[in-house]
Amino acid sequence: MDIIVRTAPQLGAAVRRYRRQRKLTQEALGRKVRTRQATISKLEAGEPGTQLRTVLDALAALDLELVVKPRSKASVTEIEDAF
Numbered sequence: 001m002d003i004i005v006r007t008a009p010q011l012g013a014a015v016r017r018y019r020r021q022r023k024l025t026q027e028a029l030g031r032k033v034r035t036r037q038a039t040i041s042k043l044e045a046g047e048p049g050t051q052l053r054t055v056l057d058a059l060a061a062l063d064l065e066l067v068v069k070p071r072s073k074a075s076v077t078e079i080e081d082a083f
Contacts, residue, residue, distance in 0.1 A: 002050065003004060003017075004072060004074060006071075007046065008046035008047070008048065008050070009045070009046030010046070011043075011046065011055070012043055012044040012046040012047075012079075013044070013046075014043055015040075015043055015044055015058055015059070016044040018062045018064060019044075020060060021064060024062075025037075026040040026041055026044070027040075029058065029061060029062070033054065033057045033061050034057070034059050034060035035054060035057075039054060040058065041057065
């Protein structure tokens, strides 16, 4: 299932969803990414200042990829309802 992400909090929610599906704790994902659990927590919370490298490493650790494409016509509310 594709998930549309337009904001940092939406990206964090998507990472959290896939992490939980894989039955990983934040600490376990942090070990895979070679970062602290607190960094994973901040990523999942959509806090500003998360490095792009951390995001990409977390996606790779969850066997996910980033796809860049033109925006869909879905509204922000429709996208947020997916979470």
